Amino acid sequence: MIDQQQRQSSFPQQSKSQKIKCKRANLRRTTLFKKAMFSTRVVTVLFCALTFVNVSQSGESQHKASFLKLATCQEYDIESTSCQHYFPVDVFKNHRTDEYKLYLKFYVMTGHDANIVLSSSLKKSDIQYIIVVGGGGNTYSWLRNGTDTTVGLDSRMVGILSPLWPATIIVRQKYGGQLEVAVPGVADPLLRAEAADLEVQSVCLFAWDNQSRWFYNCSDQEDHCLAIRENCAQPVSNKSQ
DSSP states (O other): OOHHOOOOEEEEEEEEHHHHHHHHHHHHHHHHHHHHHHHHHHHHHHHHHHOOOOOHHHHHHBBOOOHHHTSEEEEEEESSOOOOOOEEGGSSSSOOBBBBBEEEEEEEEOOOOOEEEEESSGGGEEEEEEEEEHHHHHHHEEEEESSSEEEEEEOOOOOOOOSSSSSSEEEEEEEOOEEEETTTTTTTEEEOOOOOTOOEEEEEEEEEBBBEEEOOOOOSSSGSOOTTTTTTBBBBGGGOO
């Protein structure tokens, strides 16, 4: 009995104040640990978000136009399943070069099926080539001729278009007749076909069964020096015009 009492007395007895101090210290350690874990999670989330933004911008920024830039453009809005208006080709700035007799630049905001119809006159019956970018639910792009036959190089690139940001589409034709469609930063060319019989007189813009906003004739500096993969197109000399 005495030995048991001696063993119990050999352990130091904590006072009530000491116990309270211990609890407070443990609580502080727990709080600091939770704060450290929370900070780590926040840093991780921010790092992942910034990484995602940088990756997205590096792949997409080249074919998206800024909204400040669009403020310098003319705009055409339409919701239709077919052409409603044929613009004379002279309405659009033609950035003719020594290689291309036709060089048109558009920005479009739409979810899918951006159509650019090239016609040899102002009549619907004279349609020669139809450009479709982001068809099939924004998964497929192609060129069709007047007989509704797909011709030349097509593309299975997905996600080119969006109703939230403007995608850049360049339509150009060489003096020899070859027709090309480029989306800077995505594919150049995206589409290509031999079109020696094409002499564009009018252009129609719409997005099949979808609302679309088209921008053209922008007045910013880029219209004087169109950069495609960092190669600036040089204006054709006055003698050759």
